[in-house]
Amino acid sequence: MLTINRLSVRDRIRAYxxxxxxxxxxxxxxxxxxxxxxTLLFLIGYILVKGVPNxxxxxxxxxxxxxxxxxxxxxxxxxxxxxxxLALSVPFGVGxxxxxxxxxxxxxxxxxxxxxxxxxxxxxxxxxxxxxxxxFFGTALHWGYSILTGAATLAIMVLPTIMRTTEExxxxxxxxxxxxxxxxxxxxxxxxxxxxxxxxxxGILSGIILAVGRIVGETAALIYTAGTVAGMAGLTDSxxxxxxxxxxxxxxxxxxxxxxxxxxxxxxxxLLIDAVSSWVAKRFExxxx
Numbered sequence: 001m002l003t004i005n006r007l008s009v010r011d012r013i014r015a016y017x018x019x020x021x022x023x024x025x026x027x028x029x030x031x032x033x034x035x036x037x038x039t040l041l042f043l044i045g046y047i048l049v050k051g052v053p054n055x056x057x058x059x060x061x062x063x064x065x066x067x068x069x070x071x072x073x074x075x076x077x078x079x080x081x082x083x084x085x086l087a088l089s090v091p092f093g094v095g096x097x098x099x100x101x102x103x104x105x106x107x108x109x110x111x112x113x114x115x116x117x118x119x120x121x122x123x124x125x126x127x128x129x130x131x132x133x134x135x136f137f138g139t140a141l142h143w144g145y146s147i148l149t150g151a152a153t154l155a156i157m158v159l160p161t162i163m164r165t166t167e168e169x170x171x172x173x174x175x176x177x178x179x180x181x182x183x184x185x186x187x188x189x190x191x192x193x194x195x196x197x198x199x200x201x202x203g204i205l206s207g208i209i210l211a212v213g214r215i216v217g218e219t220a221a222l223i224y225t226a227g228t229v230a231g232m233a234g235l236t237d238s239x240x241x242x243x244x245x246x247x248x249x250x251x252x253x254x255x256x257x258x259x260x261x262x263x264x265x266x267x268x269x270x271l272l273i274d275a276v277s278s279w280v281a282k283r284f285e286x287x288x289x
Contacts, residue, residue, distance in 0.1 A: 051264035054257040064230045069258045073232040074245035082215045084151035093162030101170040118160035130224030145238040150226030158211035169203025202281040209277040219243045
């Protein structure tokens with residue numbers, strides 16, 4: 001077995017040497033992979049070195065003041081904003097994807113229009129969303145600066161991501177699943193909810209996790225809509241998320257160490273989200289098998 005492996009490696013090296021272009025392309029691809037991993041490790045290491053020594057119990061106090069500049073209210077506001085945003089965006093995103101895949105006829109012009117609209121919404125800068133949210137939700141609907149205004153704005157931002165990932169996940173479900181369900185006498189709606197959506201759950205979950213990542217790290221849109229008021233906030237109150245809290249601290253120039261500590265917490269939250277999503281996806285795959 002080792003001899004076969006050695007011969008295969010030698011044969012590959014000889015093949016690359018006979019084709020210098022392929023060998024050069026291999027080196028470039030490998031270098032790109034190494035640079036990508038090294039950049040990520042450098043960012044994580046730099047943030048941890050700068051922020052971990054500045055983590056103190058005062059930063060996790062439930063009451064914010066100018067002395068402790070606690071991040072705990074911002075963490076709770078982030079969780080609240082993410083929950084409201086997903087409650088507003090997931091039903092519409094998943095529902096739109098189900099219609100495009102399961103109900104719309106092939107070649108339907110509406111399908112093409114919806115997809116172009118989703119791609120256009122994905123490319124719009126977040127500051128434009130923030131301006132729209134401030135003018136429409138905040139001014140026209142009289143919601144003002146509030147968590148609800150920010151969540152409604154973020155729901156529009158993440159809607160295309162959830163819709164497109166759900167659509168791709170539904171397209172990956174084999175038609176034999178649907179045909180088998182129909183053959184057993186199940187209707188269209190029952191087939192979608194009992195067969196298709198559970199089979200596409202890992203892909204749908206991936207889209208939701210991507211949306212959560214964008215919600216957690218968003219600042220520009222929320223500054224215009226949710227505001228920067230420190231402290232725990234209700235749905236109709238102005239409040240800052242963790243990313244905005246870090247931005248405000250670093251922008252003031254008075255709490256650089258606390259801003260670095262906040263960056264560590266934000267990084268840990270993102271890594272936890274990725275880890276949980278991977279675990280849940282594996283559980284779904286195991287249940288399918």
